[in-house]
Amino acid sequence: MAAFTVAIDGPAAAGKGTIGRVVAARFGFQHLDTGLLYRAVGAKGGDPVSSARSLTAEDLSRSDLRSMEAGQAASRVALIPEVRAALVEFQRRFARAEGGAVLDGRDIGTVICPEAEVKLYVTASPEVRAHRRWLEVGGSEAQVLAEVRERDARDMGRADAPLRAAADAVVIDTSAMTIDAAVERACSVIAARFRI
């Protein structure tokens, strides 16, 4: 079968990860959460450019990568063009994996895989996203909302590969949707274009 790539982009805690996982399981695609690459670079410390150039499987399996701190560190190293450049080839190779691939991130449909067969932009209001993230991490919900807004501003405002929907992306706003409904919507968009 020819390669088939699904690109899923969107802001923090919009539901990209869950949608990516379910889509991968349902269609038999490989799944790459590209945020983990940036989280691993941020968590590794030291010079971010050398860290990005020498990432290992072990760096990607650290248990602290899902924390709010790791998310903030990721969005800071993600501003650096040399960091982004060091991660491009790995992501593009993954995208052409035999049997199909789904990648979720911020710039998959715009920069990494502009030729992706399906592009989804998954979003929700900052309040809804902060509430979902707060259910996972706890602490102060107001603080989580402030961090979500801060990260959105950094990701959307950066010069290199800013977060935005590709012109040909299907937008799924999950603000008033259950995650199951969002997954079904994503699967129906993919099913309409996926032919073996």
Ligand code: CDP
């Ligand atoms: O899980 P969540 O949506 O909170 O974040 P993530 O997808 O793990 O991404 C963490 C950070 O990495 C983002 O805030 C971006 O700054 C950066 N990132 C990026 O620049 N490009 C990507 N393709 C993926 C993540």
